[in-house]
Amino acid sequence: MKGRDTMETHTDAAGIKLGMWIFLFSEIMLFGGLFVLYAVYLTTFTPDFVAGGKQLDLSAGAINTIILLISSFTMAASVTAMRRETKKKALVLLGLTLFFGALFLFNKYVEWGHKIEAGIYPNSPSLAAGPPGANIFFALYYIITGLHGLHVIIGMIVIGFGAAKVAMRGVSTRTHTLVENSGLYWHLVDMIWIFVFPLFYLVI
C-alpha cells in the first residue's frame, strides 16, 4: 500500500490535474451552449428579457455573488494551507467553503420559492398565457441556475469528501491533489455564476 502510494504521487499529480482541467473545459462548453441560447433569445425578445430581469431580486443575486466569491477565496486559501502542511487551517477553510456553499443554496432556495409562489415556474399558467419571451427567459433562468445549483451541490460533496480524507489521513500528495482538484471545480462554479449574475439580474 505504501509503495503504491509513493508511485502514484510521482506519476499522477500532474496527470490528474490535467484530466481535471479537460473535464472543466467540457463544463465550459456545456454552460457556454446554454449562454448562447440565452444570447440568441435576448436579441429576439429583448423587451421581455428586460422585463423578466426586473422581476428577479437583484439584492438576492448580489448577495449570492458575494457569498460565492468569498467561498472561492476560502477554497483557494485552503489549497495554500495544504501546501504549507497546516492541516487544521486547511480543514477550517474547507469547512468555511462548505458553509458558504450551503448559504448560497439556501438563498437560492428562498429565491426560487418566492418566484414559484408568485406563479413563475416552468409551464405555470401565468407564464404560458403571457408573452413567449417571458416564458423563455424564466425557462432559461430555471435551467441555468438549476444546473448551476446542481454543480454547487456536487462541489460541496467533493469538497466534503476531500476534507474528510484530509482529517483522516493528514496532508499528503494524494489528499493535496484531491483538495486542489475539488478547488478547481469550485472555482469554475464561481466563474459560471460571475456570468449568470449580470446576464439574468442586471439586464437593461
Add this chain to the structure above:
Amino acid sequence: MASHLEETHISSYKSLFGVLLALLALTGVTVFASTIDIGSWNVALALLIASVKASFVALFFMHLKYESRFLKIMFIITLMFLGIIIGFIFWDVSFR
C-alpha cells in the same frame, strides 16, 4: 525541470485576499454600470466586467498563471471553440 518549479509556487493568503477584494469591487462596478442606460452597450459592458472577473478567478484562484504553457494554450483553445460556436450561431441567426 521547469514544470516542477512552477508547481511549487504557493499563493500567499495576502495575495489571494487581494484578489477577493478586487472581485468584490468589480461586482460593485457591474451593479453600478447596470444603472446607467447605454442601450445595448450595457450587455457588452457587463460581459466585459464579467470576463475580467473570470480572468482573475482563473489566473489566481485556479492558479492558471503559474501552470504550464501547455495548459494555458488548452484553455485558450477552449475559449476559441466557444467563440466559434457563438460566432457561427449568430451568423446563422442574423441571416434568417
